[in-house]
Amino acid sequence: MLRRSLGVDSDSAVVWASLDDPEQFGLLFERHHRVVWTYLARLAGPDLADELTGEVFVTAFAQRDRFDPQRGRVRSWLYGIAGNKLRGRLRSEHRARRAFARAAVPTFSADNTTIVDDAAALADEARQVTAAMTLLTQADRQLIMLRAWEQLSYAEMAEVLNTPVGTVRSRLSRARGRLRELLDDNGELSIKELNQETL
Amino acid sequence: MDIDTALNRARPKFPEPTPQVQAQHRAALDDAIRSAQPSGQDTADPRSPALDTGLLTLGPRTGPQITARSRGRRRAVLTAAAVVAAVSGVAGGWLLAGNRTPPGMLETGSSLSPTDDARLPGQAPAETGHEDQPAAPRSCGDQFPVSVDLAAGLTIVDGPLPGRTEGREGQLIKHWVGPGLSGELRWPQDPQEIYAPSEADGDGDAGRLNLGSNTDENRPGEVEIFATTAADGSTVSAESDKATVRLTYPRSASESGAGCGLLQIRFVADDDGEQALLFPTDRATVPATNDDQSIQSRTFYPRLVEPLITDQVTTTEAPTTIAACDAEGVPTTTGPGATPPRTDRTITNGGHHNSPAEALVDFVGRFGPSDPNQLTPSGYLELTNPDGSVSYAQGSGLPDRSYATLVTVSPSSGGWAVTHVLDSGC
Numbered sequence: 001m002l003r004r005s006l007g008v009d010s011d012s013a014v015v016w017a018s019l020d021d022p023e024q025f026g027l028l029f030e031r032h033h034r035v036v037w038t039y040l041a042r043l044a045g046p047d048l049a050d051e052l053t054g055e056v057f058v059t060a061f062a063q064r065d066r067f068d069p070q071r072g073r074v075r076s077w078l079y080g081i082a083g084n085k086l087r088g089r090l091r092s093e094h095r096a097r098r099a100f101a102r103a104a105v106p107t108f109s110a111d112n113t114t115i116v117d118d119a120a121a122l123a124d125e126a127r128q129v130t131a132a133m134t135l136l137t138q139a140d141r142q143l144i145m146l147r148a149w150e151q152l153s154y155a156e157m158a159e160v161l162n163t164p165v166g167t168v169r170s171r172l173s174r175a176r177g178r179l180r181e182l183l184d185d186n187g188e189l190s191i192k193e194l195n196q197e198t199l
Numbered sequence: 200m201d202i203d204t205a206l207n208r209a210r211p212k213f214p215e216p217t218p219q220v221q222a223q224h225r226a227a228l229d230d231a232i233r234s235a236q237p238s239g240q241d242t243a244d245p246r247s248p249a250l251d252t253g254l255l256t257l258g259p260r261t262g263p264q265i266t267a268r269s270r271g272r273r274r275a276v277l278t279a280a281a282v283v284a285a286v287s288g289v290a291g292g293w294l295l296a297g298n299r300t301p302p303g304m305l306e307t308g309s310s311l312s313p314t315d316d317a318r319l320p321g322q323a324p325a326e327t328g329h330e331d332q333p334a335a336p337r338s339c340g341d342q343f344p345v346s347v348d349l350a351a352g353l354t355i356v357d358g359p360l361p362g363r364t365e366g367r368e369g370q371l372i373k374h375w376v377g378p379g380l381s382g383e384l385r386w387p388q389d390p391q392e393i394y395a396p397s398e399a400d401g402d403g404d405a406g407r408l409n410l411g412s413n414t415d416e417n418r419p420g421e422v423e424i425f426a427t428t429a430a431d432g433s434t435v436s437a438e439s440d441k442a443t444v445r446l447t448y449p450r451s452a453s454e455s456g457a458g459c460g461l462l463q464i465r466f467v468a469d470d471d472g473e474q475a476l477l478f479p480t481d482r483a484t485v486p487a488t489n490d491d492q493s494i495q496s497r498t499f500y501p502r503l504v505e506p507l508i509t510d511q512v513t514t515t516e517a518p519t520t521i522a523a524c525d526a527e528g529v530p531t532t533t534g535p536g537a538t539p540p541r542t543d544r545t546i547t548n549g550g551h552h553n554s555p556a557e558a559l560v561d562f563v564g565r566f567g568p569s570d571p572n573q574l575t576p577s578g579y580l581e582l583t584n585p586d587g588s589v590s591y592a593q594g595s596g597l598p599d600r601s602y603a604t605l606v607t608v609s610p611s612s613g614g615w616a617v618t619h620v621l622d623s624g625c
Contacts, residue, residue, distance in 0.1 A: 023232060025232060026232065029224070037220075038213055046213060053216065054223060054227040057227070058230075061235070127209075128205075130209050148206035148210070163427075167409070170578070
């Protein structure tokens with residue numbers, strides 16, 4: 001049976017090959033397991049990442065016929081499935097917020113070139129930023145994380161969220177605006193607003 | 200505080216998953232792989248309900264039907280609800296796992312020809328569930344310029360969705376009602392609303408429902424529309440066939456009259472709000488090439504249906520700061536690598552209008568889609584300034600109270616007129 005490739009990347013070719021040879025899908029596990037686990041860990045902590053990452057790959061395998069390389073790369077596809085899994089688990093904003101608050105404990109550490117005072121200030125800044133992110137909605141938090149932490153392009157974010165790029169841009173812009181509002185000029189979170197939250 | 204730098208510093212760092220966890224996950228995947236049949240017929244796929252056996256098809260005015268795709272074994276896609284019911288379990292649906300062309304690949308010899316319309320032998324052309332066309336002349340045509348394929352069990356009928364406006368004279372309107380998610384098509388589109396201040400997130404009544412679209416170089420002239428819920432995913436999602444609609448453009452470009460260039464599609468979820476998109480009716484807009492550049496450029500994007508003005512505020516100082524574009528074409532503050540605004544010009548023929556909004560409507564409408572000066576046609580923030588002028592802004596939320604676009608409307612003895620435009624071009 002002859003087929004021709006239409007310029008898809010190697011991951012996409014693996015997905016295709018796995019339709020006839022399911023074992024091939026294991027290669028994607030080797031390539032992407034860690035990054036999917038880390039993505040989920042950043043969103044909701046290592047425990048939930050442990051719990052859900054396996055399901056992500058089982059679901060991806062079951063749905064591999066539906067993977068469409070024009071809609072995005074395999075990593076974006078896996079992120080999208082991971083996001084759906086997580087939303088299914090954390091049904092409410094409150095749960096998502098608590099999970100993120102537990103997960104996003106800043107782990108800033110000074111390198112050899114950082115003086116001690118700067119290190120303390122930067123660690124404090126990181127705590128303020130993650131606290132402010134905790135106050136965002138899950139959707140806004142995910143947008144910011146995909147961009148700032150996962151370093152996805154706008155097109156990739158659109159693929160993960162299954163949303164037009166323009167919508168991603170405008171929503172990210174608003175999410176950043178909200179995040180900025182939660183921080184004053186010195187990067188300090190409004191304690192009053194944080195206290196109003198019941199984490 | 201530079202928020203990007205701060206976010207980068209706050210990025211949590213985690214160790215790798217433990218070997219035990221990796222092994223567990225791999226074992227789960229291996230179990231699924233072992234239980235799978237070759238050619239994508241997975242016994243492990245939980246999303247393959249037995250009754251989802253096909254698509255209903257509304258035929259386009261011109262061009263052949265493309266109702267089935269193959270991957271090794273061709274399977275029939277049925278075009279009538281009765282037939283679907285009769286052969287349930289025999290014929291596979293286009294949207295079901297296992298029945299699609301493999302991603303990014305095409306079998307040599309596969310062709311999108313009329314013979315791909317896989318009616319059962321002897322089966323007459325299908326009744327497609329739509330009622331007789333009314334006698335009243337339609338502005339753009341008696342049938343949509345594209346074929347509309349829904350998942351099995353959904354039937355498209357004439358008229359607006361219950362609870363929605365009747366539409367204007369000459370407008371072709373059809374809808375379908377599904378479990379949890381319904382949809383409606385209108386051609387030409389509804390007149391744009393001018394004012395509809397939205398909720399805080401700027402999405403109006405979109406709720407958690409979001410629409411996305413997908414084109415495939417293997418299926419030129421086809422667009423899939425997916426409905427998803429952004430925040431929860433509990434009601435409908437892209438994983439549900441019921442949340443997917445396929446548009447098939449005729450092989451020849453449609454010849455539409457003025458105002459007929461866009462088809463409006465609205466999805467309404469029972470609990471998660473609604474969203475509408477405008478799709479071009481010209482087949483030439485749908486990518487038909489398979490080169491990487493086309494795939495990357497994502498040339499086909501629908502337009503979100505939203506009012507011209509979605510929020511209003513009163514300012515203490517007229518905004519004057521325009522954003523610049525960063526290297527990726529994203530509005531940002533001016534800085535290294537940022538480009539200057541594309542447009543900074545005083546307008547002398549801004550018209551004489553009864554209101555600032557009318558002046559904006561007139562001005563935005565002056566530029567066609569291919570005009571480099573085209574402005575975003577919706578979603579403006581209206582800022583009423585202390586000096587009596589009104590600014591219409593795109594891109595609120597950018598640093599330093601800057602905007603991606605600023606259109607200033609000022610009063611004069613002759614009425615309201617656009618007097619200045621600042622546009623970042625990004």
